[in-house]
Amino acid sequence: MQRGWRRSQIAFLAFGVVLIALFAPASPYFRSDRRKAKSRETVRSVPVRRIDWLTATITAAGRAASMNNSEIRCKLERLTSPGGGGSVSSNGSSTILSVIPDGSVVKKGDLLCELDSAEYQELVRRQTIGVQKAMAEHREAQLNLEIAEISLQSYLEGSVRQAEQEFEGQVALNTSGLARQEDRLAWAQRMLTKGYVSLSQVSGEEETLLRLKFALDQIRMSYQNYQRYSLPRDKRSLQSQVDGARVNLSYQTLRLKLERDRLALFEDQVNRCTIRAPNDGFVIYADEPGQPQRIWEGASIRQRQRMFYLPDLDRMEVQTMVHETVIDRVDVGMAARVRFEALPGRSAEGRVTSVARLPLLDQNSSAGDVKYYLAVVRLDQIPSGLRPGMSAEIEIVTSRLPEALVLPPVAITVENGKEVCYVIGAKGIERREIKVGQRNSDYTQVLDGLEEGEKIVLEPSEVAVTTL
Structure with a gap:
């Protein structure tokens, strides 16, 4: 009995030692x-440690962007060309015949896209006919004006002078004849007293004198009527023809200009169907995120639709979001170092060019949300291979502190x-x-x-x- 009890004590003590060995490391004491x-x-x-200078910086995330980001839209317009056979119009839309691949690097003037220009070429053809017709009518108006001016000049310098000379000649002749008749009448009256002529002869001479006086008065009255009435009337009539021809020529000139301007507009629309790069850059299709692709060969393009973005790769910057707790430490002109995730082992130097005064807000932000401010860093040199949208880490140098205790x-x-x-x-x-x-x-x-x-x-x- 005692031997069994001792075995139980030994087993219990052994079990206790095992428990202590297992749980002792977890106790506060141990x-x-x-x-x-x-x-x-x-x-x-x-x-x-203490260092001579501490260059204080702020690190923030950002992305690369172009300072010159051209937006290329469809510039076709809704146009109509009236014609004798019915009007022809274009609704400002077209179809993509060919397009450069997305992500291509292009130079200024490179072909980006070719649109179907058939409708606008028909407008050009019809308008060319309209311009030719307007040119013919304009030339006719020029000739009519020249004829009217010649007629007026011919009348003033030819017909008027001729009529005046005729009147003056008739007056002179009749005045001379009247003087001679007066002399004949005086001679006949002297001869009548001497009995050389009869009284009937004297009466005949008197009648002839009266007839000549009447004829001279008629000529003078006709000349006065000509100068007072006929000459101004004919002159004004011819001048009216000149003025009318000049007005018609002005109208035809304006009409021809309008027709030519319309033709130039239609030709410009044909040229706009060929879309070229306005500057060097990186082609990005203007497809909306989450929406079906809109730029592809055979796709329909409407008026003013966005087609491409063309960021200039030679003028790049980095846009970063600065936390509201450190925004007061960032100022324009501060130096910055930028590292790009897609360009490992390379960095770019730059300077802060702008700091937003107001935080960025979106539709989902609330009054309690943390605010971020937009800061822009302009790069001094552009790393090769840098593309818009690449993620970046920006380290902005805010100050330099001497004799700083650091960890x-x-x-x-x-x-x-x-x-x-x-x-x-x-x-x-x-x-x-x-x-x-x-x-x-x-x-x-x-x-x-x-x-x-x-x-x-x-x-x-x-x-x-x-x-x-």
């Missing part, structure tokens, strides 16, 4: 000793909203709250809480893992 001993030996550390950013963690690091001391690892200042990708400035030379746990997460 954990404290382990933290003091093992953590100091195995956790990686870094010393707090690597990975040695600092945030707990309960406060910056914390773990200091390795003689008694073990100590959790310590610190105050930080400026920073960059390599260093963070320490304003308070640490002294130069103190050793800090490089990876705070290792402390938690080690102390479990």
Whole structure:
């Protein structure tokens, strides 16, 4: 009986030793000793150091964009050409006959797309006929004006002078004849007193004198009527023909210009069916995200439809979103370094050219959302292979601080909203709250809480893992 009881005690003690061996490392007592001993030996550390200059930076994500992003639309218009056989019109749409592949790099003047121009070529053909007709009528109006001006000049310098000379000649002849008749009458009256002529002869001479006076008065009255009435009437009639011909010529000139302008418009529409690059760039189809493709051979294109985007690859910039907590540290003119995910191992230098005064908002944003501000960095040199839309990491140099006490950013963690690091001391690892200042990708400035030379746990997460 006693021997059995002893076996039970021995078994119970053995079971207790096993339990202690299994659970002792998890107890607070044993954990404290382990933290003091093992953590100091195995956790990686870094010393707090002082550097001559700290170049403070802000890092933000962004994307490449072109400063000169041409938008190419369909420039065809709704046009109508009236004609004798009925009007012909185009509704401003066309069909793509050929198109350059999406993503092509082009030079200024390179062919991008060819549209069907059949409707506009028919408009040009009809309008050419209209222009030729207008030219013929314009020439006829010119000739009519020349004829009217010649008729007026011929009348003023020919017919009028001839009529005046005829009237003046008739007046002179009749005046001379009247003077001779007066002399004959005087002679006959003297001869009558001497008995050489009869009284009937004297009466005949008097009658002839009266007839000549009447004829002279008639000529003078006709000349007065001519100058007062006939000459102004005929002159005005001919001048009216000149004015009418001149007005008609002006109308035909304007009509011809309009017909030619319309022809030039139709020819321009034919030329617009051939779309060329306005500048060097990178071809991007103007397809809407989530929508069916709209640019392809055989597709219908409507008036003012977006067809291509043509960003200029020689004038690139980077657009970045700066967090509201650091936006007051970013200003125009600050230097920046840009790294592109698609171009590993290469970076580009640039400067901040603009900083938005208002945050970016969208339809889904609310008053409590974190705000971001748009900043633009212009690149000094464009890396080969850079394309619009490529993701980038932008490091903006905000200031340079002398004699700065620094730590690597990975040695600092945030707990309960406060910056914390773990200091390795003689008694073990100590959790310590610190105050930080400026920073960059390599260093963070320490304003308070640490002294130069103190050793800090490089990876705070290792402390938690080690102390479990």
